[in-house]
């Protein structure tokens with residue numbers, strides 16, 4: 001049996017070593033395609049694979065059509081908006097993610113960005129502190145919980161809005177429950193986004209929410225750029241000179257920010273949230289183990305397609 005790891009943005013070498021160890025322990029071959037430059041390379045590499053591990057790599061109908069032997073694809077990470085789930089189902093391929101495995105890394109990046117920004121990019125000027133500031137967590141999943149923990153460590157006052165999560169889970173992390181989304185945005189100077197990108201969340205963060213944020217508002221997005229209504233965000237930037245946006249990956253409208261809003265934003269060039277050795281190891285090993293366990297026992301615990 002062959003497992004292919006196909007990652008345009010490679011895992012840390014230590015993670016690959018561990019993934020290989022999991023595969024070899026079960027007499028599986030491990031193929032590796034890193035830093036690929038085009039879909040053709042991906043299609044060739046996946047043609048004889050029984051199982052596939054990816055990160056944010058797009059697994060489309062075209063890829064699946066080239067993967068004649070493929071039975072399972074695991075997105076080593078949380079968000080699986082890069083997997084065409086309907087196509088996976090149509091090709092008889094089980095699709096999974098590895099929830100929680102890279103959450104701490106993403107949560108730490110939230111604070112790395114907040115701190116860097118609050119200290120003026122370490123330029124020598126006078127900055128501000130996080131202690132005592134209100135931090136709103138929009139969606140309280142695995143990452144949101146870590147954000148609440150770290151925020152509390154910094155002495156921030158944490159709030160959360162998530163209609164799908166039990167109040168106890170939020171309050172036991174020391175955060176206050178917001179019953180309505182508007183409450184979160186109108187209360188918190190800092191709002192950190194942890195929503196998945198799907199039909200109901202794409203472009204869901206826009207003018208009506210952001211305009212009510214308190215003075216010196218900072219929106220932090222380590223989720224997906226697609227959940228922001230960029231046109232409306234630009235309208236906010238035009239109307240509110242105090243507004244800041246920190247985002248893990250550049251928005252499509254980055255040229256406008258560069259031209260008009262210098263000093264009011266921070267964008268990473270490549271998605272950095274899960275780019276730690278620890279997160280790569282956690283997610284990579286979990287993905288390999290899920291594949292083995294699926295083949296051995298039919299375990300479909302983390303399946304995300306029907």
Ligand code: 3PG
Nearest residue numbers: 055056077078079271274
């Ligand atoms: C995730 O959804 O798990 C994160 O966004 C990480 O994505 P990456 O593996 O492409 O860094």
